[in-house]
Amino acid sequence: MSTDRHPIEQEEVMAYLDGELPPGRASEALSHLELCPECQTLVADLRGVSQELMAWEVESPEVRILSEIDVALVQRLKERGAPKVSPSRLKSRVMTSRWLWAGALAVLCVAVGLTLTLTRRNRNDERSTAYPSMASIEQYLISDRNAEIALARSAAPESISSDAKILVLGWRGYETAREGRNGFVCVVERSWMSPYSSAEFWNPKVRVPACFNPAAARSILPVTFKRTEMVLAGLSKAQMIDRMKAAIDSKELPPPEPGAMCYMMSRASHLNDSLGHYVPHLMFYFPLTDKAAWGADLPDSPVTLNPQFRDGPEPITEFVIPVAKWSDGTAAPAM
Amino acid sequence: MISDEALMLEFQAGSRAAFEELFARYHKLLHSFFGRRLNNPERAEDLAQETFLAVIRAASRYEPRALVRTYLYGIALKLLAAERRKGVTSSTFGQLAPEPKIDRSPESVLWIRQAMEKLDAPEREILMLREYEQLSYSDISELLRIPVNTVRSRLFRSRLALKSYLESRATGDPDRRMSGGQPHTRRRGMP
Numbered sequence: 001m002s003t004d005r006h007p008i009e010q011e012e013v014m015a016y017l018d019g020e021l022p023p024g025r026a027s028e029a030l031s032h033l034e035l036c037p038e039c040q041t042l043v044a045d046l047r048g049v050s051q052e053l054m055a056w057e058v059e060s061p062e063v064r065i066l067s068e069i070d071v072a073l074v075q076r077l078k079e080r081g082a083p084k085v086s087p088s089r090l091k092s093r094v095m096t097s098r099w100l101w102a103g104a105l106a107v108l109c110v111a112v113g114l115t116l117t118l119t120r121r122n123r124n125d126e127r128s129t130a131y132p133s134m135a136s137i138e139q140y141l142i143s144d145r146n147a148e149i150a151l152a153r154s155a156a157p158e159s160i161s162s163d164a165k166i167l168v169l170g171w172r173g174y175e176t177a178r179e180g181r182n183g184f185v186c187v188v189e190r191s192w193m194s195p196y197s198s199a200e201f202w203n204p205k206v207r208v209p210a211c212f213n214p215a216a217a218r219s220i221l222p223v224t225f226k227r228t229e230m231v232l233a234g235l236s237k238a239q240m241i242d243r244m245k246a247a248i249d250s251k252e253l254p255p256p257e258p259g260a261m262c263y264m265m266s267r268a269s270h271l272n273d274s275l276g277h278y279v280p281h282l283m284f285y286f287p288l289t290d291k292a293a294w295g296a297d298l299p300d301s302p303v304t305l306n307p308q309f310r311d312g313p314e315p316i317t318e319f320v321i322p323v324a325k326w327s328d329g330t331a332a333p334a335m
Numbered sequence: 336m337i338s339d340e341a342l343m344l345e346f347q348a349g350s351r352a353a354f355e356e357l358f359a360r361y362h363k364l365l366h367s368f369f370g371r372r373l374n375n376p377e378r379a380e381d382l383a384q385e386t387f388l389a390v391i392r393a394a395s396r397y398e399p400r401a402l403v404r405t406y407l408y409g410i411a412l413k414l415l416a417a418e419r420r421k422g423v424t425s426s427t428f429g430q431l432a433p434e435p436k437i438d439r440s441p442e443s444v445l446w447i448r449q450a451m452e453k454l455d456a457p458e459r460e461i462l463m464l465r466e467y468e469q470l471s472y473s474d475i476s477e478l479l480r481i482p483v484n485t486v487r488s489r490l491f492r493s494r495l496a497l498k499s500y501l502e503s504r505a506t507g508d509p510d511r512r513m514s515g516g517q518p519h520t521r522r523r524g525m526p
Contacts, residue, residue: 011491018465020472020487049498053466055443058370058379060363065355066384072391077349236469238404245338 006039008032013042017234026233034171044136054132131191131202137232139204140190141169149177152186156211156263157327161186164211173228183214189224191272192231196241197311200272209266210283216260220285222253223314245313256316260285265327280332281322289317339403347394358387361407364468368411371467373418382418386410405474408464412478450500458493461486 008016008029015021016029033039065073142148148168153161165180167187174187191198191206200206212221226247230240247253265280283306296303296319306318326332339360345353365386369379389410390397397406451459460479464470472490476483 011487014491014494015472015487018472045498046494049494049501050466052443052501053447053497055441056371056447056467057444058367059376060366061376061380065358065387069384069388069391072388073351073354076391076394077351238469239471 006032006036008039010042013039014046017043017046019230019233019235019239030172030232047134047136051133051135057132131200131204134202134231134234135204137171141171142188142207145177148188151207151209151266151268152188152211153209154266154268154327155186155209156184156265157329160184160263161211161327165217169228171232173232174225183217184211185217185221186211187221187224190228190231192227193224193308194272195307195309195311196237198272201237203272205270206272207268207270209264209269211263213259213261215257216262216285219254219257219260220262220316223316226253241313248313248315253314255287256285263327265323265325267326267328267330267332279322280324280326281320284319284321286317286319288315291317291319294319340399343394343397343403343406344399347397354391357390357403361404362387365407365411368408368468369415371463372415378418382411382414385414389414401477402474404468405470405478408468408470408474409478446501446504450497453500454493454496457481458489458496461489462493462497465490 008025012021012025012029013033016026016033021029033043142151145168149166152166152168153164155161156164160182161184163180163182164184164186165176166178167174167185168177169175169188169190187210189206189208189210191200191203193208194201194203194206226244227240230243235243244253261282261284263282265282267277267280269277271278291297291305294303294305295301296305302321304320306320308318309316322332324332337356339357342353342357346357362383365383366379369382370376373379373382386407390407393410401409451463454462457479461475464475464478465472470478472483472486475486479486
């Protein structure tokens with residue numbers, strides 16, 4: 001092999017896709033990949049194999065703790081003595097997790113074992129048959145740069161987006177396509193901004209234009225950049241979650257700033273295959289907040305809790321409020 | 336979201352809820368782990384449950400040096416090895432089934448399994464731990480007690496071999512010999 005032509009080995013290309021190269025070497029790999037059709041073919045081949053392998057799913061039985069385990073568990077906890085977890089903390093966690101609700105019931109069923117049944121929604125989330133793994137990077141990119149700029153701008157009324165900074169997605173991540181003057185930043189987000197457990201986490205058709213106000217551009221958009229960077233580095237979801245946790249713990253990612261919000265009013269968006277372009281709406285971001293504080297999800301309340309970060313380590317609560325018009329001023333369908 | 340390791344420590348300290356959360360997170364993954372390696376769904380489920388039983392019994396000895404995920408798959412690999420030593424289980428790879436069942440898997444899955452069978456056992460295990468369990472190279476290295484570079488080179492070889500076999504579907508030649516990476520692993524730029 002000519003090291004002039006290929007400064008990275010084939011195994012390193014694979015390691016790059018697996019998120020296993022050190023940062024410096026990964027950066028060299030990415031630079032080379034952008035220019036080398038031969039390596040891009042190798043990338044496509046390796047991704048193709050991974051994608052094919054995902055077809056082999058194992059049908060999962062009903063989730064249940066067998067009585068044998070239950071007995072051992074009771075025995076173990078008896079030997080261990082009373083739980084050291086504070087009751088208030090435990091109570092809080094039980095209140096916030098349907099799994100732990102089921103867990104509380106399990107205590108009542110010691111002798112006979114227990115059947116824990118996943119909710120239909122969880123089951124649907126786990127059936128990621130349509131998009132089991134990442135597609136080739138090209139499928140997530142928009143080849144027409146001007147089209148991506150226009151799509152990003154369509155997230156907000158022209159009075160806002162025309163002066164906004166516009167970012168477009170490239171091989172290295174988001175890059176500036178137009179400088180802005182009003183502090184807003186408009187981007188087209190991709191499928192990996194869905195919940196990690198979403199069946200459409202790797203759906204290459206997803207296009208979500210969003211215009212972030214200055215507070216959100218500083219404190220929420222970095223989450224988009226971080227997830228995107230990890231995806232392009234070929235990390236698995238488990239690795240992404242681990243690194244996201246580390247980034248939050250180290251304060252690399254800031255908490256949501258007061259007043260952080262974004263516009264999502266594009267009629268050209270494709271949120272996912274089931275929602276399509278959904279309805280025009282605004283999103284408001286907070287550090288973890290009880291949805292009752294906003295009356296979210298209550299009957300006739302226009303406010304809903306967005307599940308975007310429900311299963312991720314990002315400590316962000318996100319409320320959604322639909323609005324009546326698309327960004328071009330035309331009337332939107334009623335919710 | 337509370338980490339697996341924090342849950343494990345809470346369980347160690349006596350929290351049943353922590354155990355149940357870990358069970359909820361890993362039961363399906365462990366069932367799939369055994370399901371792909373043993374051609375016996377009932378036994379796969381038994382072993383997934385036995386993994387948790389082992390966790391309960393060894394809870395006092397758990398130290399948060401390794402990720403819980405790696406710890407669980409370490410137990411699972413030991414149970415799998417013991418199962419194979421018994422030699423009575425219908426195994427997808429390398430063991431005879433006493434009473435072969437009618438396989439109703441989709442064709443694509445059958446091809447994958449056939450392709451997997453053609454890999455050397457150590458390469459197959461590395462490939463599966465990476466692709467299905469999504470373990471890092473160093474986790475695999477630790478679990479299989481081989482150097483990280485060996486993990487990487489075997490993984491590369493097995494992926495290319497698998498690609499070659501899966502491509503042979505297009506030619507309709509399922510007996511096409513797997514290349515073992517031979518035509519592919521030559522360095523680029525070389526004739």
